[in-house]
Amino acid sequence: MQNRKVIIIGAGIGGFVTALELRKKYGDAIRIKMYEQRKGIEHIGGALGIWPNGSKVLLNLPCAKQIEKLDAKHRYEIWGNMKGEVLRVVDRKEFEKMNGYPSMIICRSELLKILMETWGEHNIVFNKKVTGLQHHEKKTEIFFEDGSSDIADLVIDASGIYSKIRQAIFPDCELSYTGYISLVGIFRTPDTPHKNVIYGQNQLFLIFPISGERYMIYATRRIEQGYLKQYLQTRDEQINAFRGTSNEANEVLDALQESLNDPELAQHYHCAEVNDMRVMPPSYHHKRVAFVGDAIRAIGPTLGFNANLTAEDAKVLVDCLYSEDDIDKALRQYSSYRINATKPFITLEENRRNFIVYAKPKDYLEFEDKVKNSLPYEFLQPFFAAMRTASYFQPVSLAAKIKKVSEICASGNEAYVNSEPQQDFIMSKL
């Protein structure tokens, strides 16, 4: 890659992590051009769930210390139902056993600000919307809405879920409505919310502390396509559509509604239909275009994997390019690695989507029972297993990784059974 030119489309997490990893490896030996359609970085979006696999990438960037400060270091997740019952307590420290890196919940725009400052705002060309591309022999040219174009040895598309480049290269991988809408916000409240996860039939609330004595809310609920646009046009109408039988959820929605009077908090608010991809692209590259993040893998947001997988894509892509002089060969390696590594996450998120949209009362009650009565590691095993198989950083075979997961889960369950459960202690305090 020495002396080559790389274009990155999109100043999101994928774009920034790719740029910073390239700079880490190559310094000034390659030219990087980053284009972003927005006028600047806006304070929009709520919070991102960063799992240990994502942390491992982000906390090895030069701005790791600043990123770490964004996490409120919330330890025990309390999961409950709409009746106000506690179903389970999850110790977030347990996640750290995966790879030594924490699980964090951080404000998206604050993470982006740190990444942008580390990369350098002057290194981004804002207000440039990519509309199409043309392949040349060993190069790719991209075209902008303003009629201009640019050409490079490699184009890295990190332009998110509505990527024009993906649509041009993989037109069959269309987005469609998931069947649910999501409500995203950041709020303050003097009353610490009791639950962090509230399950309901065809709906879900996530409420976690983030830095600065604030809370994030991410809520989803099943709703017919078009209903939001037609009937829920104001913020109050949208928030009210999430109200229901749960007093705790209603109190959180009250606090959110109150917080929206503060313009600083109001800019994070967002309510939208969620779209995802049913047909995944067959490859993470095409000729001299590589994709990272949501641009190639538009899965739903309910499990909070997207930013993590995106950061991993960026790290793996740059490592492949660095370890293989032949760019085309490096891209093939990258593609094959990430297709396999991300499959378990795609399946988990699909299951979650189907559960939110289609669960009947009986299915929901069975689920609630499982949440309540399965051993902690039994319940979390699919997540741990997905992370283990996706972890690029463990130089062991897939079989060994899977075995390790079973061992960790078995020993965790044993420790849980044999110890005075922290869970009961916390529940008794509620």
Ligand SMILES: Cc1cc2nc3c(=O)[nH]c(=O)nc-3n(C[C@H](O)[C@H](O)[C@H](O)COP(=O)(O)OP(=O)(O)OC[C@H]3O[C@@H](n4cnc5c(N)ncnc54)[C@H](O)[C@@H]3O)c2cc1C
């Ligand atoms: C406004 C916004 C708010 C979000 N809020 C949340 C949230 O609250 N919680 C959560 O879990 N996830 C949220 N996400 C999604 C989350 O950021 C991503 O799932 C994840 O971080 C993957 O990042 P990415 O870099 O692949 O894509 P993105 O974060 O979507 O970044 C893509 C970037 O590319 C730019 N871009 C898009 N098209 C073009 C184009 N044609 N030309 C040039 N530039 C282009 C976009 O403006 C954007 O800056 C949000 C995404 C966006 C864009």
